[in-house]
Amino acid sequence: KAGVTQTPRYLIKTRGQQVTLSCSPISGHRSVSWYQQTPGQGLQFLFEYFSETQRNKGNFPGRFSGRQFSNSRSEMNVSTLELGDSALYLCASSLGQDVDFGPGTRLLVL
Amino acid sequence: SQQGEEDPQALSIQEGENATMNCSYKTSINNLQWYRQNSGRGLVHLILIRSNEREKHSGRLRVTLDTSKKSSSLLITASRAADTASYFCATPLRDFGNEKLTFGTGTRLTIIP
Numbered sequence: 110k111a112g113v114t115q116t117p118r119y120l121i122k123t124r125g126q127q128v129t130l131s132c133s134p135i136s137g138h139r140s141v142s143w144y145q146q147t148p149g150q151g152l153q154f155l156f157e158y159f160s161e162t163q164r165n166k167g168n169f170p171g172r173f174s175g176r177q178f179s180n181s182r183s184e185m186n187v188s189t190l191e192l193g194d195s196a197l198y199l200c201a202s203s204l205g206q207d208v209d210f211g212p213g214t215r216l217l218v219l
Numbered sequence: 220s221q222q223g224e225e226d227p228q229a230l231s232i233q234e235g236e237n238a239t240m241n242c243s244y245k246t247s248i249n250n251l252q253w254y255r256q257n258s259g260r261g262l263v264h265l266i267l268i269r270s271n272e273r274e275k276h277s278g279r280l281r282v283t284l285d286t287s288k289k290s291s292s293l294l295i296t297a298s299r300a301a302d303t304a305s306y307f308c309a310t311p312l313r314d315f316g317n318e319k320l321t322f323g324t325g326t327r328l329t330i331i332p
Contacts, residue, residue, distance in 0.1 A: 201320070
């Protein structure tokens with residue numbers, strides 16, 4: 110099966126800018142979750158979308174938002190970037206207990 | 220906050236030796252999963268063990284689960300250089316009626332050729 114794809118793979122932004130990351134789940138998977146991974150905080154859950162609705166949300170500020178489209182593809186947006194937003198952003202798609210992760214988008218904020 | 224904690228944080232062993240990593244978690248679970256992550260890349264699902272299982276095998280991997288101690292271990296036998304990676308345990312955490320997968324802090328495993 111084709112895996113979860115994330116675009117772009119690498120991104121450099123400056124403080125104050127905004128960024129949109131994209132995730133295409135495995136065909137048939139309707140749930141998409143986003144995670145932030147940093148050396149200091151480890152893997153932190155951002156949010157989960159299911160059938161175009163946010164079903165679950167982690168403890169991140171409102172600058173972090175997301176959405177899901179009718180084809181289950183998901184985007185996450187971070188506005189007013191801060192240096193601390195530099196991280197690997199991972200997307201996971203799931204069907205039941207079957208969870209698959211994408212390769213991640215590495216974001217560097219300068 | 221982290222649901223799980225892995226121990227040790229880092230482990231270096233010679234190729235061919237066995238590697239054991241431990242995970243402790245805080246709340247009751249219905250399953251526990253182990254993932255591998257190669258340097259800065261995505262997570263690869265290794266194995267899922269349900270709460271009513273005590274041990275599970277998959278190739279060179281052996282996972283145990285002790286729900287009374289809220290702990291799990293991952294054993295990799297006959298390690299290879301390609302096993303060098305970070306290993307995470309993950310548990311579903313129910314939050315306001317919805318489940319989210321929460322990860323431990325990870326064990327960084329280095330296999331020395």
